[in-house]
Amino acid sequence: MNVTPARNTHPSTSPVPARPRALVGWRLLSLFYDLWPVAALWMLIAVPFTLGYTYLGHHAARENIAPFSALQWLLWLACFMATGAYATLSWRRGGQTLGMRPWRLRLVAVDGGVPAWKALWLRYAVGTLSLLAGGLGFWWAWFDRDRLTWHDRASGTRLLRMPKR
Template sequence: MSETPRRASLWRLVAALFYDLILLFAVWFFAALVILILLGAEFGHTHAFQLYLYAIGMLYFTWFWTHGGQTLGLRTWRLRVTGRDGHSGITWKQALVRAVAAQLSWLALGLGYLWALWDREGLTWHDRLSGTRVVRAD
């Protein structure tokens, strides 16, 4: 591998995330519609329904990260999730750790994302914990 890929800026990371969330809301809408038609509207008030939607969200991110490193939002903003070296793909384990840690980063009032501003490598908490990084794909 020749040169080290350029790291992604925080604003691009957040923009890609919001783009992905817009797409994910559409996916959740159709997934909810299908399951509620099949199981009835009362299913929408259960913990199983919440778990079903959560699993779809986790699958959305982890599948894209392990299959090419780009969600639709990351692709739009020309970013890619890679191993710490900036070139290799990531494993399912890394993707799951990254997805859970990213949620904790937001629950901590976004501090896990803001950490990238002070980190000398520009890594977020979830990148540090999962052994990943987000690089420019252009």
């Protein structure tokens, strides 16, 4: 006869935490990992800007793009939009960017489904503002009752840590 031991159901010894864990460390590791493909993307985007500035503008090859010029702002906008396309397409397609995969993080809508495009772009915009504010929106998860970041709340999405296979 197979006998299984009784489980302790006392509330004080329950392994389930009262509040979900903040995934701040995993999120930051994921962002660091995603920095590398995004940096490569930025370099590819910068090539036509640099070549155009050098050869069409008749400037020396060693001369940088003038600070606060229209061309520099256009380059920043192109990099911002390309990074957003990378993030939103990855989230929409499989719920994960390349950086989220090693740490088993998955983005879902509040109802557990695939988030809408509007929510994904809102998440990206608020997440960018959060990073520009010194990561304050990420650190907010330590104080939030549901352990959500600013961009989680604004977009109606959640970041889940998936179990090991």
